[in-house]
Amino acid sequence: MSKKYSQFTVGENRSLSDQSGFFSLTNCDVHGDLGVLQNNLALATESTTPNEDCVSEILSNGDTFYFSTTSGKTWKRTAAGVYSLVSTNTNGAHKGCKLWQGYLYYATQSKLGRITEALASSEASWSSKSDSWKTFATAGVHKPMYTIGSGLYIGDGNNVYVVDSTHTFIPDALDLPSQFTISALDGLSDDLMIGTIIGANVPYCKMFIWNRISPSWTGEDKVPEIGINCFLKIDNMYVFQAGTSGRLYYWTGSQAVKLKKIKGVTSTVNPYNSTEFQGRSLLAIGTKIYSLYREDGDFPWALVCEYTHSGTIKSIISSVSDLFVSGGGVIAHIGASYATSVIETPEADLASHIDSNGNEMAFTGVVIPYRSAGTVGIEVKIDNGAYMSQTVVNDPDRKEIRTESNFGFANTVQARVTLTGLSVIKSINIV
C-alpha cells in the first residue's frame, strides 16, 4: 500500500508515528504557494558588527538599534543597511529596549536609559543620551519591556514599573509576591500579561493578568513549566513559550492551555526571540526559527522550521521585507541563495504500522512529483534502521524524481528528502 505525504500545510507532526504532518521540515516554505513545498531563502551574514549578541528595536524611520546583551555597546543600522557604533553604556550589558512616545528606552541591570527618537537617528555618537535616566530597585537579570495603552511597562524583579505617556516614572506600579520574577510581558487587549519564573529548579510558574489600573492583578494561572520565556507575536491569539521542552501555550482569557510542542527542544528561549514577518509568527529556539502559522482559517496551526542561523539566536526582528537575526556574534538577514531544505516523512511504529499491520509489505521506492527541481537527495530508513542514501533518477517528462532501487519487503519506511537549490515539490510518495 502506498503512502502519499502532501499535506505540507499541516507542518511538523507531534511524534514519530503521527501520520499527520512531517517528522521534520527544515528551511521550508509551505505557506507561500499552497499545495507545494519549496526551499526558503537562506539566512546570510549581513554584518560582522555588531560582533556581540544583541536585542534590538526598529524606529519609525526604519533605523534599527542593536543593544549588546554582553556589553554596553549600541549599534545603529540604517534602513539602507549601514552599521555604526553609536554608544557605549557605562552601566554594562543591556537587558531590554523599546521605543515609547518619541524616546528610545533601554534597560541595563539597574538603570533605565533613554534618548529621543530623532537624536538616536541623527547623532553619530549619542551625546544627548541619558544612560542613567532612572533607577531600578532590583538589579535582576530580566528587564522585559512592553508598550500598551498609555505606558511603557518594564519588569523588575517581582515589580512592574511604568513610564507613562508624559514620561513620568512609576516604580512598583504593581507588586507580585516576592518569589516571582517577571520574565516576559505582553498585551491582552487593554490588559498586561505578565509571565514569571520562580527559579530554574522550580517546576512551575504563573501567568498574571493586570488591568493596569488596580493595585492588584486581575487574573492568574499556574503554568507547570520552569518559567515563561517569550510571547509570540501573533494576531488575535495570545501564545507564549514556556519551560525548556519547547512547549507553546495559549491564553484562553482566564487560563493557559497547551497548544503545541516543538520536538527536540531542551533549552530555554530568549525573550526577544519572536517577531512577525509577512504575517507569519516566528519564534527562534537555539539556531532554528520556526513559524506558527496557517494561511487558511480552516487549516490547523502549523509549526515549520523556516530558517536556520549559524549561531545560537539571541533576538530576531523584522522589517517589511527582511528578517534580522542576532546570534553567534553576527547579524544575519534573508540572503539571495536558497537554503538546503530537509523534509522527513513520518514513521509508523512497528506494532501499529498502518501500511503493513505488522506484516511485511513490498515497497518499490520513493517518488517525488515536482514543479521544479534543483538537486534532490533521498535517504530511506527501513524498519527503524539507519538512513541509507539512495540513487535517484530524474524523469523530466513525468516531472518526478524517484529512487532507483527496489526496497523489497519492509514493515516501516521513512524518507528524508534534501532539496539543494530551488526546488518546488508536490508530495513525497512512498510506493
Next chain:
Amino acid sequence: MSTIVYKLKPGDKKGQMDKDERIEKAKKYIELIKLEGKVIVSEEWMSDKVVIITED
C-alpha cells in the same frame, strides 16, 4: 526636571506589600536615588502617592 510617582495604595492580594511596606519602600527608593547623586527638587507626600521631582 523629571517626575517620579510612587503609589502608596496597597493591593489586596496575598503576598503584596501593605501600605506601611509601600511607604517604607518609597522612602528607601528616594534614599537610593539620592545616593546616586540625583538632586531632588521637591518631594510631596499624599495619602495615596508620593511625587518626587528630580533636577535631571
